[in-house]
Structures are given as structure tokens and as C-alpha cells.
Amino acid sequence: MSKIRARLIVVLVVLCGFLTVAGAQPATAATPATPSTPSDSLWFDGTPLTVQNGRFTDGQGREVVLRGYNVSGETKLEENGGLPFASVADAQKSATALRALGGGNAVRFLLSWAHAEPVRGQVDTAYLAAVTGQMRAFLDAGIRVYPDFHQDLYSRYLFNSGSWYTGDGAPEWAVDAGSYSAESCGICLFWGQNITQNSAVTKASYDFWHNDYGLQDAFLTTARSTMAYLVQHLSDAEFAGVVGFDPYNEPYAGTYESGQSSRTWERDLLWPFYQKFRARMDAAGWQAKPALVEPNLFWNSNIGSQKQEGGLLDAGTLGSRYVFNTHFYDQKAISGILMWGKAGDGQYATDFGTVRDRASAAQSAALVSEFGHPLSGTVSDKAPTVLKAMYQALDSRQPGASWWSNPASSGPVLSGTQWQWDIYNGRHHELMNGNAGKVLTSGDAWNDEDLSAVRLDDSRTVTLRQDARLLDRLYPAATAGTTLAFTYEDRSRDGSTTLTWNPVPSSLPNVSRLVGSGQYGLLVWRSGSGTAPTELHLPASFPTSATTVVSDLGTAYAPPSYTASTPVGTAPEPGGTGSRRLLLTDTDSGVQHYALVTNGTTSTPSADLLSAARSELAAWAAAHF
Missing domain, CATH: 3.20.20.80 (Glycosidases)
Incomplete structure (x- = not known):
């Protein structure tokens, strides 16, 4: 059968009936992370999810996003x-x-x-x-x-x-x-x-x-x-x-x-x-x-x-x-x-x-x-x-x-x-x-x-x-308050081509310099009345040693392990699988916050660059929310 005839048959099939998925490409090998000791984090408190105000909500009152398979x-x-x-x-x-x-x-x-x-x-x-x-x-x-x-x-x-x-x-x-x-x-x-x-x-x-x-x-x-x-x-x-x-x-x-x-x-x-x-x-x-x-x-x-x-x-x-x-x-x-x-x-x-x-x-x-x-x-x-x-x-x-x-x-x-x-x-x-x-x-x-x-x-x-x-994506697994906006540029590949659909605009030159050709995510939220932190899943491509966070809550390159007094810190995900999360802690209610997370630099950014990027993001957030 000719290719043209085959394609015409497909068109007719689609127009007269339901066309479903059929279909996989060569494997890309990956190695699982070494399991670690399960986290005893009080934030995974065993409470069930409920639906409140049109969002999934956990026992700490945080908006929860479910991602998986x-x-x-x-x-x-x-x-x-x-x-x-x-x-x-x-x-x-x-x-x-x-x-x-x-x-x-x-x-x-x-x-x-x-x-x-x-x-x-x-x-x-x-x-x-x-x-x-x-x-x-x-x-x-x-x-x-x-x-x-x-x-x-x-x-x-x-x-x-x-x-x-x-x-x-x-x-x-x-x-x-x-x-x-x-x-x-x-x-x-x-x-x-x-x-x-x-x-x-x-x-x-x-x-x-x-x-x-x-x-x-x-x-x-x-x-x-x-x-x-x-x-x-x-x-x-x-x-x-x-x-x-x-x-x-x-x-x-x-x-x-x-x-x-x-x-x-x-x-x-x-x-x-x-x-x-x-x-x-x-x-x-x-x-x-x-x-x-x-x-x-x-x-x-x-x-x-x-x-x-x-x-x-x-x-x-x-x-x-x-x-x-x-x-x-x-x-x-x-x-x-x-x-x-x-x-x-x-x-x-x-x-x-x-x-x-x-x-x-x-x-x-x-x-x-x-x-x-x-x-x-x-x-x-x-x-x-x-x-x-x-x-x-x-x-x-x-x-x-x-x-x-x-x-x-x-x-x-x-x-x-x-x-x-x-x-x-x-x-x-x-x-x-x-x-x-x-x-x-x-x-x-x-x-x-x-x-x-x-x-x-x-x-x-x-x-x-x-x-x-x-x-393996950055996403806000639990937001302490109300999510106002989120984006993630994964820079995934189509063959040998890196797909970049959301580059940092030239109006934010210091943020752009900090991100470079790396992946980045940006979350904007309004704080709630609870005490639990906001959590973002950290992909394996965001090792602690190469992760930079710029937030109104603070800036950090290679953020430290989370403690109750740390506004920006990392911790294992529950379950002992070796996956990790970023924890962002605010101490207010009804206040707008933002956090940029990127793996765009492999060397310690200067304090001046972090400060300049923070100023740009603060001005951007104030102008758009």
C-alpha cells in the first residue's frame, strides 16, 4: 500500500471513529539513586488529603500537587x-x-x-x-x-x-x-x-x-x-x-x-x-x-x-x-x-x-x-x-x-x-x-x-x-498557602535538540545569567496560616551542590539541610528512595512570596549576582501580582 493511500485511510478512520494511542522509542538508561534512611519529617504527617477551595489539601493546610504514573x-x-x-x-x-x-x-x-x-x-x-x-x-x-x-x-x-x-x-x-x-x-x-x-x-x-x-x-x-x-x-x-x-x-x-x-x-x-x-x-x-x-x-x-x-x-x-x-x-x-x-x-x-x-x-x-x-x-x-x-x-x-x-x-x-x-x-x-x-x-x-x-x-x-x-521534574508538591503561578523549563531533548520554550527574558539579565543554559523553576505563592513549609520536588538533575535558590525568603547556593530555623533547605523525600525536596519556610500569613530554583551554574555565584537577581525578581513579582 502506498504511503499516500495509507495516510488517507488513517484520516477517514479518525473522522469516523475513535482513534486511540498505539505505540515507544529506544531506551535511555538511568541509574536509580542509592536509597537513604527514610525521613522522619513531621511534614509527612500521615493525614489524608481532602479537597478544599478547589485544591487537594494535606493535614497541614497546604495545597498538594500529585504527579506520577x-x-x-x-x-x-x-x-x-x-x-x-x-x-x-x-x-x-x-x-x-x-x-x-x-x-x-x-x-x-x-x-x-x-x-x-x-x-x-x-x-x-x-x-x-x-x-x-x-x-x-x-x-x-x-x-x-x-x-x-x-x-x-x-x-x-x-x-x-x-x-x-x-x-x-x-x-x-x-x-x-x-x-x-x-x-x-x-x-x-x-x-x-x-x-x-x-x-x-x-x-x-x-x-x-x-x-x-x-x-x-x-x-x-x-x-x-x-x-x-x-x-x-x-x-x-x-x-x-x-x-x-x-x-x-x-x-x-x-x-x-x-x-x-x-x-x-x-x-x-x-x-x-x-x-x-x-x-x-x-x-x-x-x-x-x-x-x-x-x-x-x-x-x-x-x-x-x-x-x-x-x-x-x-x-x-x-x-x-x-x-x-x-x-x-x-x-x-x-x-x-x-x-x-x-x-x-x-x-x-x-x-x-x-x-x-x-x-x-x-x-x-x-x-x-x-x-x-x-x-x-x-x-x-x-x-x-x-x-x-x-x-x-x-x-x-x-x-x-x-x-x-x-x-x-x-x-x-x-x-x-x-x-x-x-x-x-x-x-x-x-x-x-x-x-x-x-x-x-x-x-x-x-x-x-x-x-x-x-x-x-x-x-x-x-x-x-x-x-x-x-x-523527573521540579514541581510544587505542597504549597503553604495559595499558588499564584508556577513554571518549569525542563530543557528536555528531542533527539539532539534541547527544547527551550520559556527562556528567562532579557529584561531580567541577572536572573538570565544565573540560570544560563540550566533548568529552572519559579513558584509564586501567597502564604497561609499554617506552620509547615512549602515543598518542591528536586529532580536528580538538581544535586544539592549545583542548586541555587533565589527567594524573598533568602538566597542559597548548595542549600543546607533543612532545620526549623532554615528558611531555605533540603531534605530527603519520605520513603527512603533517595529522592529529595526543597523546603521553603515563611513565618507570615497572606504575604506574597517567590522562589527561583535552578541548576544553571556549577560554580558558586557571587553575592552580588544573587543580590541582583533577587532584586530583579522582587520588582518583577511586585509588578505582575
């Missing part, structure tokens, strides 16, 4: 019985690397309904025990967790042994109850087209949302039993690290009834389901934790023919009991034809701004629980720029070109978990749909996807497959 698509497979890992030891290895290499402080932890309830009405406690043990590995590493009952294409049991595609989610008995016709997607080049074009998938999804055969009731009962099990088998301190629960991955109606729209489906079927799930959370002992609810998965598609009205517009005020939880993939970039070039500065400012606005209107926090791009295949060359632009949009709604001139419009820093963190990438042994003649080993071993940021090398060491400068 989905753990993991392995749950979709059968090779390890619907678990993210083959063993607790592998989970521990993955958690340590996720902290030390990936800079994460949170994971979306995938669960399988099929394995939690393999027989109708009977919860498999052995599966729940294994889930709990693997989840504990992340909690013990100081990583917050939010579980997700995952599904794609409703269930693998809809697909025959010779099918091109597969699914995950519902158990076999749930499919048997529906007596669905043989699945077929017709001429489908991408697995996501099954969502709207495979009649078996659309009918099964329809039945679930209408509670036909009692399917939804059964799921809710199993969800309650799962949540109760976690309460009973995690310690109070461990359970405090559980953020909330994502009830259902990427919900879609299947088919709409006559006269029904995507918006009325959300109002009449999806939102009542979330209210029922919320009631099960309360009954299981999760009263203080939010439900992380997803709208119709097409509500924010960036392809017009796919986009449907939604976003839980008729749910009213979500408040503290729910979090607006959504996904974002650039389907134009994935198509290979609808976005010819690569992503650039501010590429997704509008898309992620829409997420901020919808959460704000619902008076709740926002979470982007999935985002990513294929790392192999014909569109993988776009991955470095697409991912950089997505992280940029999580940090601020302003492009780099306008951030310094209009920082007050940055909006809140969004929490997000990248798809995905699968240490078995390229080393799977999955019998697709149980077919011993179709053993999948490459990529993520699921519908030709290849999006994992990591893999195991030949020595079984966890190794990054993406630029560490992109993944």
Missing part, C-alpha cells in the same frame, strides 16, 4: 492474574524507581473487576490480598495511591481467540449474561474504534449503564467489598496515603437512546452511577476520601468529529466529595496526518485550560489521570514535544512565550498521572485472548500499545525509556 497496564493482561506486578518484590522495585527516576509522588493503581469477582457474588479475597500487598509497596515508599477499576472495550471475554483486539474489565459471567453477538469492528485500524463501532462492545456497555441483568449492582457490590477490604487490611497510616477512588475508566454510553444526547446520558445515567458509588465508599469507610469521577471520555477530544458535549455539566457543585477527573491524548498527533509537525510552546494550553475551567465551575479539584503518547511506531517522533507540551500545560495555562509577561493567569498547577509505568515493557508473555498461538511480548502487550516510560534492562534494573529531564 499509572501502575499499570499489566493489570489488563492475564499473565500475572490481573495484577500490576508479578510479585511484591517487583512492586517495591518499581516504587523505588518511580520515586528516584520518575519523580512521582502518586500513582493511579489499576484493579480488575474480572479478577475481583470471577464468580458472580463471590469476591476473590486472594486477589484482594495480592492487590493490597502491591499497593502497600507504593505507600511505604511515600507515594500516594488512588485505585481505579479499569476497563477498556468492556471485557476481554467479548473477544474471540482469533480477534485482532482484546479488552479488559468485566468478568466472563457478566458477558455470558448478555448473550452478545460475535464481536466485529469491521475495517478498524486502531483498537479504540471498537468503542463506537463494535456492536458487542456497544451493547455490553449499554447494558451496564442501564443495569440490565443487574450488572451495575454487582459491580457496585464488589467495589464496596474491595474498599472495605483495603480499610481492614491497610494500617491507618497506610490508608491515609490513599487519595480516593476512580470508579470507572473512560465511561461511554455504548449507544444513545432515541432523543438522548451525550450530555443527558451523563446527567441521567453516569452521574447517578457516581452517586451510588459514592454511597458505597461511605459504607466501606471511605467517607473522608473523594470519588475521582470521569466524564464521558469524548468530552474533550481534540478532533471535532469525536467531541461530544459533556464534562458533568449537570452534576452541580462537586465540592469536596468528588474530584473532576479526566484524560487527555492528542488524537491529532497520534493520527500521523492531522498534525503534520511536532508540538510546540503552548500546544495544549487551551485544552488543559478547559480542564481547569470545568473543575473551577464545579468548585472541585482537577486531576488528569491519563495522558501520554506512543513511544514507538510512525508517530513516536512527536513524543518528546507532545509530552513536554502536556507537562507544560499541567504546570501553567500560559505558554512560555507569555508566561513572564502574564504569570498571574497561570491558574492552578494541575495534578496528573502519565500513562504508564510498566516495568515489563517489551518482556511480556501474554496469550492474547487465551490463544497460545498469539503470544505477545513486545511493547505493552495490549492492542499494540507501547507507552511505558520504563522497562527492565538485561540486569533487571528499572530503566527510563524517555528523557529523565522530561519525567
